[in-house]
Amino acid sequence: MFYAILAYHVEGVIVAMTPQEDAALMAGLLEINTRLHEDGTLGPSARLGATEDACTLRGPGDGVIIDGPFAETKEQLLGFYIVDCTTRDDAIAIARDLRRVNASAVYEIRPVLLFKPGVPLAGR
Template identity: 45%
Template sequence: MLYAILCYDNEEVVGAWSAETEGAVMGRLDAVQQKLRADGRLGPVARLMPTTAATTVRKGAEPLVLDGPFAETKEQLLGFYVVDCESLDAAIEVAVELGKASGSAGAHEVRPLMVYRPGDAGA
C-alpha cells in the first residue's frame, strides 16, 4: 500500500540552517532514501518552497485567492515522501528513520493514500 509521509517542521529554524547543517541533514536523509529506492519502495519525494511562495485558494461560491499558506502555525508542511509499505507499522518505521535522520524537532504524519484512476467511479 502507498503511504504519504508528510514532513512538518519550523520553517524559520530549517531556513536558518547553515550550508553545512543542510548538507549533513540531506546526506542522512539521502541514506534512508537510497535504502528505500534499492528495495523498490520509494515514490515521489519533494521539498516544498517556503510558505512565502504559497498561494491559497479558498473554496466557495466566489473562490478567494490569498497569498501565503492555508494555516498560520509554527510548524509548516515542508515536504513529503510517498512510500510503498506492506503495513502502517512498516510506514511508521520509515517515518521514524526519516525523523532520526533529520535530527530536527518537527513531526512526520503518515497517511495511507488512495490512488484515483480515470474511470474508477467507486474508488
C-alpha cells in the same frame, strides 16, 4: 498500500541552517532515500519551496486566492514522501528513520488513495 509521509517543521529553523548543516541533513535523508529506492519502497518525494511563495485557494465558486499556507500550528509542511508499504507499521518505521536524521521535524503518516478516472478508489 501507498502512504504519504508529510514532513512538518518550523521553517525558520531550516532557513537558519548553515549550508554545511543543511548539506549534512540532506545527506542523512539521502541515505534513507537510497535505501528505500533500492528496496522498491520509495515513490515520489520532494522538498517544497518557501511557504512565503505558497497560496491557498478557498471559498465557494471560483474561490479566492489567499497568500500563504494556513496551517493552524507553528510548523509548515516542507516536504513529503510517498512510500509503498504493506502495512501502516512499515510506513511508521520509515517515518521513524527520517526522524532519527531530522529530529526536530514532525512526520504525519497518511494513507493515499490513488485516483484514476473510471476506476473505483482502492482501499474504500
